[in-house]
Amino acid sequence: SAVISQxxxxxxxQRGTSLTIQCQVDSQVTMMFWYRQQPGQxxxxxxxxxxxxxxxxxxxFVIDKFPISRPNLTFSTLTVSNMSPxxxxxxxxxxxxxxxxxxxxxxxxxxxxx
Amino acid sequence: xxxxxxxxxxxxxxxxxxxxxxxxxxxxxxxxFPWYQQFPGKGPALLIAIRPDVSEKKEGRFTISFNxxxxxFSLHIMDSQPGDSATYFCAASMNEPxxxxxxFGTGTRLQVFP
Numbered sequence: 624s625a626v627i628s629q630x631x632x633x634x635x636x637q638r639g640t641s642l643t644i645q646c647q648v649d650s651q652v653t654m655m656f657w658y659r660q661q662p663g664q665x666x667x668x669x670x671x672x673x674x675x676x677x678x679x680x681x682x683x684f685v686i687d688k689f690p691i692s693r694p695n696l697t698f699s700t701l702t703v704s705n706m707s708p709x710x711x712x713x714x715x716x717x718x719x720x721x722x723x724x725x726x727x728x729x730x731x732x733x734x735x736x737x
Numbered sequence: 738x739x740x741x742x743x744x745x746x747x748x749x750x751x752x753x754x755x756x757x758x759x760x761x762x763x764x765x766x767x768x769x770f771p772w773y774q775q776f777p778g779k780g781p782a783l784l785i786a787i788r789p790d791v792s793e794k795k796e797g798r799f800t801i802s803f804n805x806x807x808x809x810f811s812l813h814i815m816d817s818q819p820g821d822s823a824t825y826f827c828a829a830s831m832n833e834p835x836x837x838x839x840x841f842g843t844g845t846r847l848q849v850f851p
Contacts, residue, residue, distance in 0.1 A: 627780075656838070665826065666781065666841040715780055726771075726839055728780030 625650050625720040627729035635735045636706055643702045644732045646716030651696040654719040657689070660731070661712045669714075672699040706736045739764060741829050743842030750849050756814040758845045760827035763808065767829040771839070772801065772812045775824045784825070785812070817849045 626649040636642050646655065655672040670678040670691055678691035693699040703710050716729040742761045750756045760770075771786035787794045787801040787810065794801045800813040814821055827842040 665843045668838055671838070717780075725783055728773075728782065730778070730780045 624723060624725060624727045625652055625718050627716055627718060627727060629716050629729040629732050631732055632730065633733040633735075635737060637737055638707055640706055641702055641704045642706065642734060643700050644714055644716070644734075646699045646701070646729060648697045648718050650720060652718040652720050655693055655699045656717045656726075657691060657699070657701045658715040658717060658728075659712050660715060666715065669701070672701075703734065706734075708736045710734065711736045739840055741827060741840050741842040743827050743845060745845060746843065747846045748848070750817045750847065752817065752819060752849055752851050754817050754849075756817045756821065756847055756849070757811055758825055758827070758847070759809065759811045760829075760842050761807075761809045762829050764829070764831070765808070766831045767840075769830045769832065769837075770801070770803065770810050771828050772799075773826040773828065773841075775826065775844075781826055814847075817847075819849045819851055822847055822849050 628647045630645045634642060657669040658666045659669055660666050668681050669684045669689055670680045672678050672691050672693040674693045674696060688704055690702045711734060713731040713733050715731045717726050719726055744759050748756055768789055772784045773781035774784045775781040785796050785799050785801055787803050789805045792803050798815045803810045825845045825847060828839040830837045830839045
């Protein structure tokens with residue numbers, strides 16, 4: 624299955640700032656997604672990262688708050704903008720590999736907003 | 738209709754015992770039901786998955802039981818080991834993960850004591 628590298632693995636940020644999380648995959652994938660996992664909670668899909676076009680956002684998530692880029696088949700970024708303590712969470716990149724039909728997750732980026 | 742309900746929220750089992758986690762869904766269009774295992778500090782990893790054309794799937798000590806008429810499925814971990822201590826998520830989708838998003842349950846934190 625695809626190997627996913629996420630950066631940063633964790634960060635502590637100040638309220639009102641923005642942080643960009645990078646997701647690099649070791650092989651071309653058909654689908655890339657961004658999930659949020661709040662402390663002790665389930666996995667909530669933020670958006671599908673579409674190559675070369677605007678991401679598809681789930682209900683409750685908007686582009687201004689969570690801009691996403693996917694310039695090619697192996698790389699995507701998620702920015703958490705104008706952060707507040709409520710954005711403290713683990714953000715997970717996930718992919719479906721070509722021909723694999725399995726959703727694989729990265730280790731996540733743990734974000735703490737003070 | 739898009740929800741997947743998971744229980745219990747937490748589970749404590751003695752080594753060698755059977756761990757059982759249950760999930761229920763409403764959307765009869767769901768036809769792919771995976772279970773994910775997540776260790777602290779790691780992303781969720783696919784453990785085992787089932788489609789509704791079979792009532793049971795076994796992989797080693799892990800078994801999924803599926804009851805299509807009741808719209809329920811469960812994960813059984815036989816001979817539970819301390820190394821099985823993790824959070825388990827059930828999920829469902831209407832198609833393969835590369836064509837449809839997964840809806841996750843709320844998770845079950847399993848602790849296996851020696």
